[in-house]
Amino acid sequence: MKKKFIYILIGVITSALLGLVAIQLYWIDSAVALREDEFSRDVKSALFAVTSKLEKIEALNRVKIHQKSQQLFNQKAKLLYSMQQTTFDTSAYFEKDGVKYRVNEQHQQTANGKVYQKTVESVSDNGSEFQMSIGVQGGLPITNYSFEDSLLNYQQNEKLMMLDEMLKSIYQTSQYRPILERVNKQILDSLLKLELIHRDIKATFQYGVFDYDGNVLLVDSLSNINKIRQSNYYAQLFPNDILETPHFLSIYFPHQKGYLLKTMWLMLLTSVLLLIIIVLAFTYTIQTIFKQKKLSEVKNDFISNMTHELKTPISTISLACEALSDKDISANPSINSNYINMISQENKRLGLLVESVLKSAMWDKELKLKKETFNLHDVINQVTSNILIQVESKKGKISKNLAAKEYEITADKVHITNLIYNLLDNANKYSPTEPDIIISTENYKQGILVSVSDNGVGIKKENVNKIFEKFYRVPTGNVHNVKGFGLGLNYVKALVDKHGGEIQVVSEFGVGTTFKVYLPFKNNENN
Missing domain, CATH: 2.20.25 (N-terminal domain of TfIIb)
Structure with missing residues (x-):
């Protein structure tokens, strides 16, 4: 897949995702706005219902007063009649x-x-x-x-005076009174709660009664008088009073936003979860695309390296076969034996290359360990002496600083030997001229920390976390100065994990690299 096509695909998917997110956010905002409008309508409806009921209560009281005055008037009439x-x-x-x-x-x-x-x-x-x-x-x-x-006369006059006083009081009661006498706080509070609950509104509220100029006459909370006065939810008290100065009932919800979001939590949670799932799916898709692209590059690089590695022994065998086909050369036993030995060595090399590729697929799952207790310093000395010839051929050197006081470990000796060899071989291969390799040990936690440092080309930061991947090699274009399939460090990482250890790499491009491997004295895992 071409890089240009990948970026076009990512751009299209990103645009679609952003559009979907924008639509989802717009839908959520619209849903919240609709809920606010519905809440506002319900609150205003509740306020009008409360003012209407207050007016009906006062009208009912007037009817009762009228009935009482009629009864008193009848009593007075009877009394006057009895006096006659x-x-x-x-x-x-x-x-x-x-x-x-x-x-x-x-x-x-x-x-x-x-x-x-x-x-x-x-x-x-x-x-x-x-x-x-x-x-x-x-x-x-x-x-x-x-x-x-x-x-x-005395008793009847007393009754008449009492009836006159009662009628006078009833007449005064039927006239318009101050608003605080006409509105009972307990009744008002009960009506507000009843009407709001009837409309399924359970939010905390505060209310107040104000005159036409905004002066407070009755308030539920002294801390939020201004907010209650400036609230958008208000209604006129006793709107049918034509001659009286208007008064207003105002209600305020201190936690309105939180209450509305709480009532919509299921819808909002579903929307947020869908957005998260979409974003995660998109991220996973992009990562998969780049991973596939990287695997494709690794595959191509591996094929190129494998072709280069296999080409040399095949060419050598081909030349040896052509030489043996010459009657003059084949007649000389020593030369004939030399070419046959060359073919045998190159054939073994081909077999080892193929075997290493085949076995790499089984390292993670089928890597078997034969544990034994051995001296790690002896293994390091043996591997160092074996590879020293290759290092000295490049005018390099290997320095040892084996400072660990406890150096016996229980592990697979053959695999640990290969591990040390791979680290030293990498240090030599990636040091183009005069390698300066340092191998050291020290006791760390309940084990040994082995460090291998070189003065080679180093590794770029973007490639450090990839060097332990199978078949991965630091990109060098079509130049193959360093031979290999990219399996050595993957094998090292698999061995360290199997032994319950840890591996860390510190590298500076153009300066050098240090590999640190921690191996415990004993590993109780069944491998």
């Missing part, structure tokens, strides 16, 4: 100077004429002790015998 009647019988008790008196007054119409009688008597626990009676009977007008201090 000619027949009555009334009595009263009073006490003076420790003596109890009873006054009885009677007025009735008989066949012999009108009779009026007034009796005053003192009473005690034993009964009547003193009695005085005044009576008139005959045809004289009854008014001539009535007195201003008549008990009947």
